[in-house]
Amino acid sequence: xxxxxxxxxxxxAEALQMLSVRPEAxxxxxxxxxxxxxxxxxxxxxxxxxxxxVPELHQYSLNGxxxxxxxxxxxxxxxxxxxxxxxTALAIGSGLIGSVQIRNMATLxxxxxxxxxxxxxxxxxxxxxxxxxxxxxQGERVVPLETFFLEPGRTxxxxxxxxxEIVLSKSHTRTGSFYIRHTPRAGMxxxxxxxxxxxxxxxxxxxxxxxxxxxAAAPVPMRAVQAEALLPGHRLxxxxxxxxxxxxSQEAEPIDDLRASAEYRxxxxxxxxxRALRGAMAKAKSNQGYQE
Amino acid sequence: MEYKLNFSxxxxxxxxxxxxxxxxxxxxxxxxxxxxxKDGCGTxxxxxxxxxxxxxxxxxxxxxxxxxxxxxVTTVEGLVxxxxxxxxxxxxxxxxxVQCGFCTPGVLLSxxxxxxxxxxxxxxxxxxALAGNLCRCTGYDKIVRAVQEATKELEHx
Numbered sequence: 001x002x003x004x005x006x007x008x009x010x011x012x013a014e015a016l017q018m019l020s021v022r023p024e025a026x027x028x029x030x031x032x033x034x035x036x037x038x039x040x041x042x043x044x045x046x047x048x049x050x051x052x053x054v055p056e057l058h059q060y061s062l063n064g065x066x067x068x069x070x071x072x073x074x075x076x077x078x079x080x081x082x083x084x085x086x087x088t089a090l091a092i093g094s095g096l097i098g099s100v101q102i103r104n105m106a107t108l109x110x111x112x113x114x115x116x117x118x119x120x121x122x123x124x125x126x127x128x129x130x131x132x133x134x135x136x137x138q139g140e141r142v143v144p145l146e147t148f149f150l151e152p153g154r155t156x157x158x159x160x161x162x163x164x165e166i167v168l169s170k171s172h173t174r175t176g177s178f179y180i181r182h183t184p185r186a187g188m189x190x191x192x193x194x195x196x197x198x199x200x201x202x203x204x205x206x207x208x209x210x211x212x213x214x215x216a217a218a219p220v221p222m223r224a225v226q227a228e229a230l231l232p233g234h235r236l237x238x239x240x241x242x243x244x245x246x247x248x249s250q251e252a253e254p255i256d257d258l259r260a261s262a263e264y265r266x267x268x269x270x271x272x273x274x275r276a277l278r279g280a281m282a283k284a285k286s287n288q289g290y291q292e
Numbered sequence: 293m294e295y296k297l298n299f300s301x302x303x304x305x306x307x308x309x310x311x312x313x314x315x316x317x318x319x320x321x322x323x324x325x326x327x328x329x330k331d332g333c334g335t336x337x338x339x340x341x342x343x344x345x346x347x348x349x350x351x352x353x354x355x356x357x358x359x360x361x362x363x364x365v366t367t368v369e370g371l372v373x374x375x376x377x378x379x380x381x382x383x384x385x386x387x388x389x390v391q392c393g394f395c396t397p398g399v400l401l402s403x404x405x406x407x408x409x410x411x412x413x414x415x416x417x418x419x420x421a422l423a424g425n426l427c428r429c430t431g432y433d434k435i436v437r438a439v440q441e442a443t444k445e446l447e448h449x
Contacts, residue, residue: 006295006312006358028356035315035354036335048312052359057350075348097423100402102336104348105355277364 001038005047012056012135015162017084018049020137021111023159025049029071032098033114057164059108066168070109074121075100077108083108089124089177089196090285094182096120099188109163112148115155115220122221123196124148124179126213128168135164142167149220174201176283180276181215182268191216192260193268195248197276199231199284207231212244214277215260217269218254224248231291236281244277245270294402301326302370310357317341317352320367328368328397332426341386342398343367344403349405349424368397371404377449380404380442389438391429398425403439415440 007025010013019025023046028034029194037043052056057071062082077083078095097103097120111121112132122145130145137160145166146156157163183193194215200208210231212224227248234240254265294309299343301324320326320343332340334353341352344366371378380403383389390396399422406413407422413421418439419432427435 001314003311003313005293006356008358028359031354031356031359032351033337035356039334050356050359058334098336099339099422100341100405100421101339101349101351104345104350120427187420188426 001037002042002044004045007047007049008053009049010053012054012162012164015049015054016049016137017285019162020160022047022049027051027113027162028103029110029113030073031109032102032106033110033116036179039158040043051107051109051162059164059165062115064170066171068108068166068168070112070163070165071107073104074106074108074111077121086171086175086287087124087177089127089130089179089280090121090168091229092179093120093122093124093144093194093196096179096191108166110165112145113153113155113157113163115149115153117152117219117221118191118194118216119221120181120194121181121192121214123194123215124177125166125168126221126223127177127196127198127211129211131167133164134161136161140164146223147211152218171287172200174203174284174287175176175199175209176280176285176287178276178279179282180279181273182272190259193217193254193265193272195269195272195276197273197280199236199277199280201281201284205235205285206235207234210277210280212248212273214252214269214273217254217265219253219255222252224251224269224273226251232275236277241274245274248273295358297357297361299362300364303364304368309406312356312358314357315353316343316345316355316357316360316365318366319357320352322368326367326369330394330397332394338395339402339424340395340397342401342425344405346418347405349402351424363390366401368400371400378404379445380407380439383438383442383445384435387434387438387441389431389435391431395425395427397428399435403442406439407443411446412443413439 051194057069059069074094084091177198179196181191182187198211249266249270252269254262330340332338336351338353
């Protein structure tokens with residue numbers, strides 16, 4: 001690793017102040033991506049801004065809405081019972097990243113800011129309607145996660161900005177979500193394709209609302225809006241599932257790379273979309289009668 | 293620029309100067325001579341550098357030493373009490389769970405963290421907890437059996 005300056009702010013105001021003076025500083029959260037980039041790909045870094053001791057970024061609150069500080073580890077998120085129950089897709093995605101060791105280090109904000117097309121928290125957060133709270137020394141702005149990613153490895157964040165927290169709206173009755181990915185190995189692997197689904201049912205098990213999101217199926221994690229649009233007003237029949245899966249696979253914009261061909265990725269989007277919807281459906285049926 | 297680092301290693305307070313680019317793994321091995329923690333891939337894939345930070349397993353190769361300020365680090369050297377091996381160490385020996393030994397320190401710390409959190413893990417939970425500790429001698433079954441045996445041992449202790 002190259003030599004770099006190490007900045008260690010003690011609160012958010014100090015962190016944002018430091019970043020305004022040293023905009024070339026790269027925020028350091030869990031370090032599981034950035035240290036690998038510095039070691040393996042010789043990424044040159046002038047300064048790291050450590051987020052470890054910024055208490056505002058470690059906050060967790062479930063008070064109607066769910067607010068997740070960007071420096072919470074994915075291990076902490078995967079272990080929360082209320083996230084497993086009400087924001088299932090996020091608990092699944094967070095729990096699939098790396099190993100126990102990596103999940104104890106890697107953070108939610110880091111997974112998003114690294115902007116890998118295959119980030120396992122991104123499709124779940126997209127179907128859960130996540131908003132990103134971005135802070136700089138000049139103030140805060142809130143953007144939907146859908147507008148956050150620009151291209152592989154790049155987000156809308158300006159050099160003086162940090163992701164402060166992720167906000168998810170209240171989970172409703174008869175709502176369920178699910179995330180499923182394909183990897184050649186059972187663990188310690190990167191998604192070839194990942195699909196998240198969220199469904200809200202009415203009392204007659206007719207779909208009121210549905211969202212689908214795809215990972216590693218386009219340059220950035222994406223909603224499959226055309227496929228989603230086929231669902232409201234219907235029951236989830238096998239025929240509808242096939243139709244939605246096919247539409248999602250047509251909407252995807254996958255590439256050929258060393259992990260899979262574009263053609264295989266389209267096939268995976270089709271199949272995994274159907275499985276994610278079945279998973280979300282099962283969750284929605286079981287989420288009766290609490291909250292609201 | 294050097295930074296003053298105060299933390300604890302195997303319950304002993306440690307106070308030293310570190311450069312920001314030095315990883316926790318480098319400090320443990322090169323400055324504190326705790327060479328039980330192994331340097332495998334250096335990129336968080338193999339788990340041979342696993343140590344506990346405040347009781348949780350992490351990859352010491354991906355953690356800057358300065359980030360350990362104020363924290364409690366446990367390495368494989370810290371598992372022995374009064375010259376007595378930890379139950380998981382004994383069980384690994386008894387079950388042939390040690391072949392070349394390079395993954396063993398990491399396997400031990402992941403297992404000890406699991407048993408602290410969950411004293412009665414299922415086989416699936418043991419395998420999940422050890423998923424980040426690669427053994428290239430591929431003796432996983434013996435390692436899993438050893439952890440199961442240690443579970444019983446600790447239950448009776």
